Amino acid sequence: MGLNVQLLRDSFALVVEREPEVTHLFYDVLFRRFPQARGLFGRRTQREQEIMLRDMLVAIIDHLEDASWLGGQLGALGQKHVGYGVTPEMYGWVGAALLETLETIAGADWTPALASAWTEAYAAISSLMQGGVQPSVG
Template sequence: MDKNLLERSLALVDLPDDGLTVRFYEVLFARYPEVQPMFSRGMRPQAAMLRTAIIAVIDHLEDPQWLESTLGTLGRRHAELGVTGPMYGAVAECMIAAMSEIGGPRWTPEMTAAWTEALTAVASLMMAAYPDEEGTSGAA
């Protein structure tokens, strides 16, 4: 993964007051209204937590143990909430749409590709920790 490109592109779209992640949730709920009931908290705290998580993941891209542990824990929590595999694809789609919208003409296909790769990897690590049918974690 191109950490430098991810950092530069995030700096381009990281608006004040969690504007990127607020816009992400607006896009997500507009495109996938069926997921909105999964969010019981107000959007501002949720957006702030998501922004913090995105920055933490980028900061730890070269630390596979941190990524596996942290994203595994997060994945187990998401599994308990009923988050399904296709929902991760919707999240990636809507995050990249929000980034592209905010970035405007400065947002490039390379940035889209880098974020697609990163968000796919994050989803894979989270889903690897989902319990299997026997109730044990998918990660060994």
Template sequence: MLRDSFELVVQRDHEFPRLVYRALFERYPQARRLFTRNSPGAQGTMFERALMAVLDHLEDDVWLCEKLARLGAQHAAYGVTPEMYEGFGEALVAALSEVSAADWTEAHRDAWT
């Protein structure tokens, strides 16, 4: 379900990462200060690639643990706190829901949260 819903979103809106960051900054304007290292386009590309990689490796627990631990350490060095992940998750689900529109279901929300 995660892969299928993400593929639908990317097909419908190639600017999907922009929507995620817009939703994040609307909910948590203080998060904007963490995103000054890269251009918005570059940041969106990195996010989309990382999410696609995670979805491609959902059944590979070793890869997921290693990769996500590395990403977590990198983000901690940038000043990201564990609490901030919840806000980013909310923004991600909001953007997925927005692009999916009528195709978004409670099951999709449950799968992504």
């Protein structure tokens, strides 16, 4: 089953247009829901981290149909995360916080189709970051 690329792109564009500080909101949600994640961060300022995450999400959305880019970039990013002390369980925290953030910003425009498209996309991304094979990407 392939990802719903158009739906993901359109909804991401809508979210960023409504809330350019989407990743600032994301960290608020993450640290409120999972305060235990806070201690992992701090190599960079929160602002730098927000920009790096936003730029990476934009790049991922731009490359949803480019399996070799996704495999290379996300594999390398996942390796760095091992070095940051990120464990598989934590991917669930970030997924929940990301979905909640997107849903909050999209508001009345959030639909069950969007929820499942983003759930699948996040699963594919986290699988690639953790070195898994994800043949449905691309």
